[in-house]
Amino acid sequence: MKGNAAVRIQAIFQWKRVRFRGLAHLLAAVALLSLPQISHAAAPAVTVSDARLGVHPAKTRFVVDLTGQVAYRIFSLKDPYRLVIDLPEVAWKMPFASGRRAGGDVSSIRYNLFKQGTSRIVLDLSKPMEVVSSFILPPGNTAKYRLVIDLRATDAARFNAAAGWPMVAPPPVVPRAKEPVAPALAKKIIVIDPGHGGKDPGAPSKSGATEKSIVLTMAKLLKKDLEKTGAYKAVLTREGDTALHLRERIAIARKNKADLFISLHADTLPGKRSIRGTSFYTLSEKASDKEAAALAHKENQADVLLRVDMSDNTEEVNNILIDLAMRETKNRSVRFAGVLVSELGKTTRLLKNPHRYAGFAVLKAPDVPSVLVELGYLSNQSDEKNLRSSSWRKKVSGSIVRAIDGYFDPVAIKKASR
Ligand SMILES: [Zn+2]
Numbered sequence: 439m440k441g442n443a444a445v446r447i448q449a450i451f452q453w454k455r456v457r458f459r460g461l462a463h464l465l466a467a468v469a470l471l472s473l474p475q476i477s478h479a480a481a482p483a484v485t486v487s488d489a490r491l492g493v494h495p496a497k498t499r500f501v502v503d504l505t506g507q508v509a510y511r512i513f514s515l516k517d518p519y520r521l522v523i524d525l526p527e528v529a530w531k532m533p534f535a536s537g538r539r540a541g542g543d544v545s546s547i548r549y550n551l552f553k554q555g556t557s558r559i560v561l562d563l564s565k566p567m568e569v570v571s572s573f574i575l576p577p578g579n580t581a582k583y584r585l586v587i588d589l590r591a592t593d594a595a596r597f598n599a600a601a602g603w604p605m606v607a608p609p610p611v612v613p614r615a616k617e618p619v620a621p622a623l624a625k626k627i628i629v630i631d632p633g634h635g636g637k638d639p640g641a642p643s644k645s646g647a648t649e650k651s652i653v654l655t656m657a658k659l660l661k662k663d664l665e666k667t668g669a670y671k672a673v674l675t676r677e678g679d680t681a682l683h684l685r686e687r688i689a690i691a692r693k694n695k696a697d698l699f700i701s702l703h704a705d706t707l708p709g710k711r712s713i714r715g716t717s718f719y720t721l722s723e724k725a726s727d728k729e730a731a732a733l734a735h736k737e738n739q740a741d742v743l744l745r746v747d748m749s750d751n752t753e754e755v756n757n758i759l760i761d762l763a764m765r766e767t768k769n770r771s772v773r774f775a776g777v778l779v780s781e782l783g784k785t786t787r788l789l790k791n792p793h794r795y796a797g798f799a800v801l802k803a804p805d806v807p808s809v810l811v812e813l814g815y816l817s818n819q820s821d822e823k824n825l826r827s828s829s830w831r832k833k834v835s836g837s838i839v840r841a842i843d844g845y846f847d848p849v850a851i852k853k854a855s856r
Contacts, residue, residue, distance in 0.1 A: 482527045482528050482557075483506060484504055484505050484506040484508055484525075484526070485505045485528060485530070486503065486505075486525070486528050486529070486530055486531065486532065486549070486557075487503045487504070487531050487533075487582065488503040488532060489502045489503070489532065489539075489547055489559065490769060491539070491541035491542065491544055491547075492541075492765050493541045497589060497590050498541065498544060498567065498588070499586060499587070499588050499765075500586070500588075500589065501766075502523070502559065502585040502587075503583075503584055504574075504582060504584070504585060505581075505583070506583060507574060507583055508526055508528070508574070508583075508585075508609060509525075509526065509609035510523055510525050510572075510574075510585060511523075511524045511609055512524075512569055512587065513603065513604040514569075514597065514601045514602075515602070515603075516597065516601040518563075519562075519563035519564070519565065519566050519597060520560050520562055520563060521561040521563060521567065521569070521587075522558060522559070522560050523558070523559040523560075524552065524556055524557070525556070525557045525609060527555050527556060528557045530557075532549065533773075534547075536548045536549050536550060543564050543567055543591065544561050544562065544563060544564075545564045546562045547561055547562075556609070566591070566592050566593060566594050566596070566597030566598075567589040567591055568589065568590060568596065569587060569589055570589065570590050571587075572585070572586065572587040573585075573586055574586070586758075586762070625668075625669060625670055625671045626669060626671070626698070626846055627670070627671050627672075627694055627698075628664055628697065628698045629673045629674075629690060629694055629696040629698070629700070630657045630661055630672055630675070630700050630702065631657070631674075631675040631676075631691075631699065631700065631701040631702065631800065632657040632675065632676055632702050633649065633650070633702060633703040634648075634649055634650035634653070634703075635654070635676050635678075635681050635682055636679060636680050636682075637681055638650065638681060640704070641704055641705060642706070642816065643706075643817075643822050644819075645822060647816075647825070647826055649703065649704045649706075651679070652704055652813075653704060654676070655831065656813065656831055656835065657674050657702055658674070659835045660700075660702075660835045660838055660839070661673075661674060663835045663838075667843075669843070669846075673694050673696070675687045684799040688799075688802060688803045688806075691803050691808070692805065696806045697806075697807075697846075698806070698807055698808075698809075698842065698845070699803060699806045699807065699808040699809070700808075700810075701798075701800050701801070701809070701810040703810060703811065704812065704814055704815070704816050704821075705717075705812045705814070705815050706816045706817040707815055707817050707818075708817050710817070711817050712818065713815055713817075713818060714787060714818035714820055714821040715786075715787045715788045715792070716782055716786055716787070716788050716811065716812065716813055716834075717792045717793075718778050718779060718792055718793050718794070718809055718810070718811055719775075719794050719795065719796045719798060719809065719810040719811075719812070720768070720771040720775050720793070720794075720801065720809055720810075721768060721795065721796070721797065721798070721802060721808070722796055760804065763804060764804045764805075767803070767804060767805055767806065767808075770807035771801070771807040772793075774807055774841070774842075775793045775809050777841045777844040778809060778838065779792050780844075781837045781838070781841035781844065782834065782837045782838070782841065785833045785834060785837045786830070786833065786834055786837070789812075796810075798810055813825060813834065
């Protein structure tokens with residue numbers, strides 16, 4: 439990200455002004471701030487569904503996903519170094535336990551109800567850090583609000599001088615909204631991409647079965663199994679033996695507003711015929727940022743990238759939004775790969791270190807969580823037998839469906855990530 443903090447903050451305010459242009463919004467915000475504390479018989483109006491760290495060379499970005507707009511306050515405490523974020527009382531639906539998850543100089547993230555009316559997140563720091571900027575982004579590509587806090591390293595003297603209990607009051611309670619209307623349960627859209635096709639057969643095998651036909655058979659089975667559940671709509675990038683450019687495969691996922699993209703392949707290692715097992719690839723950290731950002735920019739940013747109209751925003755704000763979207767997509771891809779490893783590990787043999795990172799172009803949609811599955815090695819006799827066996831394919835397809843169920847169900851994700 440270019441630009442200094444001042445420019446960035448200014449950009450945010452500009453953008454906020456655009457977003458909150460309506461007087462009604464302003465009045466609502468004022469009303470919110472002056473509300474007296476209300477009774478807590480009702481459940482908190484806002485839920486925190488995730489929090490994550492992005493560690494960059496120049497800054498550490500902490501992002502909290504919220505189901506609604508909240509006021510917040512941030513302060514720091516010394517001995518040991520901590521950063522405290524107070525929110526009005528929220529419900530926690532975090533995918534990780536308090537005290538877990540770390541990154542860069544943040545050694546752990548703790549969260550809890552601090553006292554009635556106030557919920558608290560504490561970042562334990564291994565080195566002194568200071569807040570460069572903080573802001574709340576209204577929903578973009580997801581229905582979430584995001585509290586974004588950018589931190590950078592500072593020295594102990596500066597940290598200690600700024601540390602201390604705040605003089606300002608804790609954030610006001612968010613009034614409980616009317617009974618929330620249950621959102622219509624939309625089917626999740628899974629785009630399945632059978633690799634290769636047409637003139638490109640992919641990996642060959644001794645028996646003459648080619649990768650392109652094996653993965654197409656698997657993709658059709660997976661589509662059938664997914665749609666049987668009633669929870670998913672599955673779209674194949676190719677239904678027959680046709681050639682497709684890698685970019686076209688991504689375009690199909692994005693055009694269909696896919697919730698997940700799964701590219702199916704089978705590998706070959708003719709020199710090492712003993713190697714076998716299924717493996718899962720997500721985009722490597724290095725490969726992703728540059729290429730995905732280039733794609734996002736090429737598509738004029740306002741494209742469905744964030745599924746929100748970005749044309750009112752400044753370049754700087756768009757960069758922040760793109761950066762956030764890509765990181766979120768990457769995190770989701772990694773999470774999905776983790777569930778795949780745990781589900782398929784129960785039914786079939788996996789390669790050593792089955793979750794791997796690579797710069798595959800087909801994984802570069804900036805807004806669709808994507809995993810490439812290498813089902814097995816056609817160069818290995820046992821794997822080849824499996825890949826051509828309908829009972830093995832049935833078993834594996836069932837496991838992928840369970841992994842997808844697990845990915846969309848936070849309770850199951852929680853179990854899988856322990
Ligand atoms: Zn392949």
